[in-house]
Amino acid sequence: MTATVIDGKAFAAKVRGKVAEHVARLKSEHGITPGLAVVLVGEDPASQVYVRSKGKQTVEVGMNSYEHRFDADISETELLETIRQLNNDPDVHGILVQLPLPKHLNEDLVINSIDPAKDVDGFHISNVGLLGTGQKSMVPCTPLGCLMMLRDHHGSLSGMDAVVIGRSNIVGKPMAQLLLGDSCTVTIAHSRTKDLAGVVRRADIVVAAVGRPEMVPGDWIKPGATVIDVGINRVDKPEGGTRLVGDCQFDSCAAVAGAITPVPGGVGPMTIACLLANTVTACCRANGLAEPQGLTV
C-alpha cells in the first residue's frame, strides 16, 4: 500500500476538542449552552445508531442534546408543529431532522420549515442558495468534513481536477459547490454518466458518494490521487454477521492513491464533528457573538 490513510476519527476528535473549548467559553463568558435537537421519525435501526452517537458526542462537548422520537405514522401536521416549537425555543440552536423520512411525509416541506439559522444540516433552500452564491451559510456536515480533510492534506486545492460521484442534495451537490469554492475544476458524475471509469481516471480528487458497496476499483484511480470515500454500506460477511464498507475498494484504491479515507473511521466521524461545529456556529450567530474560527468554511 502506498497511500496515506487519512484518519477521520482522529481529525474528528480534534474538531470536537475545538468545539468543546468554544462551548466552555460560551458558558463561562456568556452563560449560554448551545443546544442541538434531533428529530427521528420511525424505527430505522441504522438511523438509531447515528442518533445515539450524535446525542452522546453532543453531551461530551458540553452542549445540550434534545431528542424527539416519533412513530413512522406521525402526521405531517404534527411533525411541522414540533419543528415550529423547536424554531421558537431559545435553548435550541440547531435542529436536525434525520433523513430519509417515511414516504407519506414531504421531505422538502419539512426541511424548509426549519428556521434557516438553526438548520445545522444546511439543507434548507435558503442555505443551499447562500452556499451556491458564495455567501455565508450553514454548510452541510458531510461535505464540510470532506473539505476539512482535503484542505488539511493538500493545503490549497486551487486548480485541482475533482470528480464527485453522486448528485444528491445532501452530499454530491454541496460537495461540488465547496470544491468549486476552493477553485477546483469540478465534474459531477451520476448513474447516467458515460464512461465513469474514464471520468474518474482524470481526477486529482475523487469523492465517492453513491451508496454502492466497493463500486470504485483501484484501476479507476489516477496514481497519487486523493480518494474520499463517503459511502457507508453494510454488507454480509461470509462467516456471518455484517461489516461496513465504503463505495471504493479500499485495498486496490490504496495501492495507487496518494491518500484515502477508510470506512469506517473516515468521513463518518467527521460528519458528526461538523454537526457539533455547526451548532456552535449557529449559537454564536444567534447571540450576535464572534464566530469560532476554523470550524466552518
Ligand SMILES: NC(=O)C1=CN([C@@H]2O[C@H](COP(=O)(O)OP(=O)(O)OC[C@H]3O[C@@H](n4cnc5c(N)ncnc54)[C@H](OP(=O)(O)O)[C@@H]3O)[C@@H](O)[C@H]2O)C=CC1
Ligand atoms: N459518511 C457519512 O457521513 C454519510 C454517508 N452517506 C453515504 O453516502 C452514500 C451516498 O449517500 P446519498 O448521497 O445520500 O445517496 P443517494 O442515493 O441520494 O445518491 C446516490 C447518487 O449516486 C448515483 N449513482 C447511483 N448508482 C450509480 C452508478 N452506478 N454510477 C454512478 N453514480 C451512481 C446516483 O445517481 P442518480 O442521481 O443518477 O440516481 C445518485 O446521484 C451512501 O452510502 C450513504 O450511506 C450519506 C450521508 C452521510
Ligand SMILES: Nc1nc(=O)c2c([nH]1)NC[C@@H]1CN(c3ccc(C(=O)N[C@@H](CCC(=O)O)C(=O)O)cc3)C=[N+]21
Ligand atoms: N438529516 C440528516 N443528516 C445527516 O447527516 C444524515 C442523515 N440525515 N441521515 C443518515 C446519514 C448518514 N450519516 C452518517 C453519519 C455518521 C456516520 C458515522 O459516524 N459512521 C461511522 C461508523 C458507524 C457505525 O459503525 O455504524 C464511521 O464511518 O466510522 C455514518 C453516517 C448522517 N446522515
